[in-house]
Amino acid sequence: MITWYTIFTFSIISAALLIALLGIWLTAIIPLIDRWSKRFFFAYFTALMSCSLVSLVDIIIQQYFGTTWGRIPGFFEVLLLSVPIPMLTAYLVYCCKKELKTSAVLRTACGLWTVFFLLLTSTFFTKHIYYITPDGQFQRGALFPLLIIPLGAIMILNLVCLIRWKGLLSRKYYHGFLIAIIPLTVVLIVHTVTDVTVLIDISTVLSAVSMFGLIMSEQIERNLRQQQEIARQRASVNVLQMRPHFIYNTLMSIYYLIAQDTEKAQKITLDFSTYLRKNFTALAKEDAIPFTEELEHAKAYLAVEQTRFEDELFVEFDTPHTFFRIPPLTLQPIVENAVKHGLDPELNPLYVTIKTRQTNNGSVITVEDTGPGFKDGDNNAPHIALANIQERLRMICGGTLTISPRENGGTIVEVFVPK
Numbered sequence: 001m002i003t004w005y006t007i008f009t010f011s012i013i014s015a016a017l018l019i020a021l022l023g024i025w026l027t028a029i030i031p032l033i034d035r036w037s038k039r040f041f042f043a044y045f046t047a048l049m050s051c052s053l054v055s056l057v058d059i060i061i062q063q064y065f066g067t068t069w070g071r072i073p074g075f076f077e078v079l080l081l082s083v084p085i086p087m088l089t090a091y092l093v094y095c096c097k098k099e100l101k102t103s104a105v106l107r108t109a110c111g112l113w114t115v116f117f118l119l120l121t122s123t124f125f126t127k128h129i130y131y132i133t134p135d136g137q138f139q140r141g142a143l144f145p146l147l148i149i150p151l152g153a154i155m156i157l158n159l160v161c162l163i164r165w166k167g168l169l170s171r172k173y174y175h176g177f178l179i180a181i182i183p184l185t186v187v188l189i190v191h192t193v194t195d196v197t198v199l200i201d202i203s204t205v206l207s208a209v210s211m212f213g214l215i216m217s218e219q220i221e222r223n224l225r226q227q228q229e230i231a232r233q234r235a236s237v238n239v240l241q242m243r244p245h246f247i248y249n250t251l252m253s254i255y256y257l258i259a260q261d262t263e264k265a266q267k268i269t270l271d272f273s274t275y276l277r278k279n280f281t282a283l284a285k286e287d288a289i290p291f292t293e294e295l296e297h298a299k300a301y302l303a304v305e306q307t308r309f310e311d312e313l314f315v316e317f318d319t320p321h322t323f324f325r326i327p328p329l330t331l332q333p334i335v336e337n338a339v340k341h342g343l344d345p346e347l348n349p350l351y352v353t354i355k356t357r358q359t360n361n362g363s364v365i366t367v368e369d370t371g372p373g374f375k376d377g378d379n380n381a382p383h384i385a386l387a388n389i390q391e392r393l394r395m396i397c398g399g400t401l402t403i404s405p406r407e408n409g410g411t412i413v414e415v416f417v418p419k
Contacts, residue, residue: 016205017052051080096168116150145192155185172218180211271303288325324363327396342371362418370410
């Protein structure tokens with residue numbers, strides 16, 4: 001006869017099975033986790049899935065076939081349910097950078113689990129721990145708490161080690177392990193007094209999913225930070241690669257101006273010093289900076305270039321909106337890119353316009369030049385420099401960069417920085 005309790009148990013175990021399957025699927029598709037963690041969670045959720053499947057089979061067999069068919073599935077149900085407990089110890093040891101092969105904590109957990117396995121195996125030969133009645137009902141024996149004590153001891157050992165090694169874990173890892181350990185420890189302690197097998201099933205799976213979510217979010221954040229650092233370093237390398245030619249030409253201009261126009265030489269030296277100071281300061285920063293700092297950097301660069309190309313380069317600023325932040329080395333490299341690829345002594349003078357405006361969603365910077373625009377022979381060099389800026393914009397502040405041809409010749413580069 002199917003009772004409400006049977007229906008409830010079947011529903012809970014089915015939900016646990018679906019959650020375990022979801023965990024396996026997420027572990028398989030998420031690429032931003034390390035190999036050891038991926039293998040661990042795959043094995044962890046597979047064990048939980050197997051346990052849920054055996055539990056469902058056990059319910060069906062006990063409901064329709066009776067005792068003879070129910071004892072063996074019941075044995076494997078309890079065995080599989082215990083497997084994630086020492087696995088959790090192993091993962092805790094691994095995350096705390098301890099040596100797995102020589103860890104006394106892991107050896108202790110494995111020893112306690114071996115005691116549990118021997119006690120569980122003895123249930124085939126004695127009724128003192130538990131037995132199945134002729135009508136298929138599970139009955140505890142007088143020594144049943146002895147079966148649960150080794151598992152509870154492992155969980156308490158995990159909790160003690162977690163607290164002791166707290167300083168070796170990030171906050172998300174620490175909370176993830178707490179979520180995995182505390183509910184299951186409480187349920188196991190209660191299980192020594194009264195039967196809460198269903199709660200063990202669901203608490204084990206839910207704890208695993210919660211821990212999985214926190215730890216995966218930590219690893220994804222760590223991966224994003226690494227990508228940001230890579231983007232920053234790549235940008236630094238690209239910036240430094242562009243500097244030697246510009247620095248050499250500027251120094252040579254100063255050299256000739258000293259003899260020809262002392263005042264101009266002093267001015268370009270001052271502007272060049274400002275440019276270098278802003279450049280080195282920007283290279284040392286990783287987070288977004290006030291737009292005014294980047295604007296000063298661009299102005300210092302343009303002042304140097306205007307001194308060198310007095311009648312060939314004209315600049316206009318229309319920047320009423322400056323109260324926002326952008327990644328360092330955003331505006332200045334865009335302006336330098338416009339001058340570098342737009343200035344040609346054989347063509348008309350180059351006009352560069354820098355504008356800012358505020359929108360409902362953020363701030364917009366527009367750099368417009370009257371140069372020849374990008375040509376097929378450029379080998380995409382301008383696009384490579386701008387693509388690097390675009391990557392850092394996306395990583396640091398979620399901004400975007402778009403490039404479009406100017407109507408009367410030239411290029412328009414537009415940067416959007418969200419609020």
